[in-house]
Each structure stands twice: as structure tokens, then as C-alpha cells.
Amino acid sequence: MRPAGVPDLADRVCLVAGASRGVGRGIAQALGEAGATVIVTGRSSESGPRTDGRSEVLEDAAREVDLAGGRGHHYLCDHIREQAVDGLVHWALRRFGRIDLMVSSVWGGNEGYDGTRYPDGAAWGAPFWRRAAHPLGHALQSGPFAALLLARAVAPAMISAKRGLMVFVSADTEAYAGDLVYDLAMAATNRLALATAAELGPRGVTALALAPGAVRTERVRDAGLGASATESPLYAGRAVAALAADPMTAAQAGLTLHVADLARRYGFTDADGTQPARPGR
Numbered sequence: 713m714r715p716a717g718v719p720d721l722a723d724r725v726c727l728v729a730g731a732s733r734g735v736g737r738g739i740a741q742a743l744g745e746a747g748a749t750v751i752v753t754g755r756s757s758e759s760g761p762r763t764d765g766r767s768e769v770l771e772d773a774a775r776e777v778d779l780a781g782g783r784g785h786h787y788l789c790d791h792i793r794e795q796a797v798d799g800l801v802h803w804a805l806r807r808f809g810r811i812d813l814m815v816s817s818v819w820g821g822n823e824g825y826d827g828t829r830y831p832d833g834a835a836w837g838a839p840f841w842r843r844a845a846h847p848l849g850h851a852l853q854s855g856p857f858a859a860l861l862l863a864r865a866v867a868p869a870m871i872s873a874k875r876g877l878m879v880f881v882s883a884d885t886e887a888y889a890g891d892l893v894y895d896l897a898m899a900a901t902n903r904l905a906l907a908t909a910a911e912l913g914p915r916g917v918t919a920l921a922l923a924p925g926a927v928r929t930e931r932v933r934d935a936g937l938g939a940s941a942t943e944s945p946l947y948a949g950r951a952v953a954a955l956a957a958d959p960m961t962a963a964q965a966g967l968t969l970h971v972a973d974l975a976r977r978y979g980f981t982d983a984d985g986t987q988p989a990r991p992g993r
Contacts, residue, residue, distance in 0.1 A: 714745060714781065717980035718950065719957030722747035726813040726956075727804055729791055729862050732756040733768035734929040735881055736817030738945020739952050740773055743813075744782030746953045751804055752777065753789040754818075760788060764823055768930055791818045791858040801865040810873060813956050814866045817881040820854030821847075821897055827935025840892040848893045856900040863908055867917070874916035877961060879952055880905045882921045882968060884990075902968045909966030918961055921968040924948040925991045942991070947971055947982040954978035 714720070726743050730736035732754035743750045752773040756762040762769065770786035777784030785807075789800045804811055824831035834843045859880050870876030882901040889895040905921035912919050927948065928941040951974040955961050958978070972990040974980075981987050 714747070715981075717954075717978065718742075718745050719953055720747055721953060721956055724748045724812040724956060725751075725804075725808045725810055726815070727751045727753070727801075727811050727862075727866070728815045728817065729753045729789070729858070730816065730818035730881075731773045732763065732770050733766065733773075734817065734819075734931065735924055735927055735945050735948050736815070737768070737773045737776070738927075738947070739815055739817060739881070739949035740784070741776045741780050742946055742949025742953050743956075744777030744780030744784060745950075746957070747781050748813075748953075748956075749783045749785070749808065750774075750777045751785045751787055751808075753787045753791070753800060755788065755790055757786075757788045763820075766930070791816075791862060792820075792853050794861050797858075797861045797865050801862075801869070805869055811866055811869055811876065813877050813879070813952075814862060814870075815879045815881065815952060816859035816862050818854065818858040818862070819881070819897075821851035821894060822931060823854075825931070825935065827937055836894075837891045843893070848896060851893045851897040852900060855897040856904050859901055859904055863904075863919070867908075867912065870917045871912070871915045876917045877956055878905075878908065878912070878917065878919040879955065880919070880921045881948070882923055884923045884968070884970065905968065906966040913962070913965050918965045920955070920961075920964055920966060922948060922951060922955075922971065923968050924951075924971045925988060942988040943971065944983045947975070947988065950980040950982075951975065951978075954980055 731752035774784030774786040883898040885899040909919040926941040
């Protein structure tokens, strides 16, 4: 049985990119809770390379979808390679006939971060004039650029169907995020949601950005920062499920929506039954 507040998405085909771990994995699990067919993608696999040598893999994420009540499928994909992304979408359309929901949770900007320093030796929030330029290029490529490649590949099928929802996982950029590299990557993702919504809306497709709060991802816990995080990855996932089930979601196209605000609007909770508030509120 589905938890209270979890909608029925048994008729939906969902693609969640960047679902090996973190927020993407929580979103995949929540869509499984809702009974959806969920394609989970990323770079870490039981039979291949793993990002930063971490233990989390796509196959386990797909199994979690099954255990939650959905139908999980995994697909190994490097989301900064256009040909690989196109191949993923072509495979999904051949296998399932459509994609009703696309979620981009791809983010490689924190790779190598140990809770104190990035691989280039910089700490979070180090002055931009004391940092190398290449981390910004990597963050933009592994965040908004990857999201654009996926949206570009999925859009024709959604436009043909005259329906569909695209969700870009990002962050609150109403105020400076505290680190220039992270701030610019998240702001670009939010702007991508605004721009794609403007072009897709007249064609029946909705695009928006989703901003979780402080999430207890695997990386956060391993870096010793779990005590400062207030949300599990499932909280964001239940927000996505609620948006997918809402027939009026198009009214929110182009916006950056906060998970905590959506919890109060739709009535869902985090895994522990609470409704964590937005940071600073």
C-alpha cells in the first residue's frame, strides 16, 4: 500500500537521470512508491566504473524502485556525452513507447569533495579570485549542460504527445549560495527551466526547477555533514510525484519550486513522517 499522500502513477513512464545516488535516487524511489515505471540512469554500475569509486550503483537504485512498488529499469549513461544521451532516449522510447516524466538530477560538481576541500585544494566558499577556473567549467558541464542535453533529446517525443513534465533538480538561488561555482551552476539550471518552459509550454509540455533543502545524501553523510542536513532524498522524490500527479502543474511552469513548500501544498511528508521547513525559514 502507498503511504499517505503518495499519488497513483502506475500508468506513467519516468526517466530519472543521475539516479545512482543522492537526490536522483530518492526521486526514483518515490516514483516507485507511486507505482510508476522508472528508468534510472547514471555512470556507476555493478559491471563497470563507479564515480569516485563509490559503492552506490544503478542496479541497486532500480531494485529500490521495485521494492517500493514500481517497476525499475537501469541504463548506464554518461550524461555529458550527447550521443550517449540520444541513445538512452531512443532506447527508452523503443522499449516503453513514451516518456511522461523526465527528471534531471545529474550533478558532478561535488566529485572529489571530502567535506573540507575539493580536488583542486579549494574549500567551499573560497574567494573566486583564489580558485582555478576549470571547476566552474566542470560544474556547468555536469549540471546545466547535462540537463540541456537530456531535455533536448526528450522534447520531441513529449511535443509529439502534446504532454509531459520536465523537472530540473537545482537549488534556491534567491540569495547567493555561498560558493561562486555552485551558485552559477544552480542559477544556470534554474534559468534553463525558465527558458525551456517558455518554449515548451505552447506545445503542451511543462518544465520547472525543483529546489530541495539540505539533503542527507550519501556524500553528505560520508563527509560528516549529515547532522546539518534536514531532508532525506525521498522528500524531493515525493515532491516530484506530487507534481506529476497534479493536473494543474502547468501553472507552475518555469518556476523554481521548493520541496518544503510543495510538502505543505500537497500534504506529503519526508521518510520519517515530518515536513522539514525551508532552510532559514
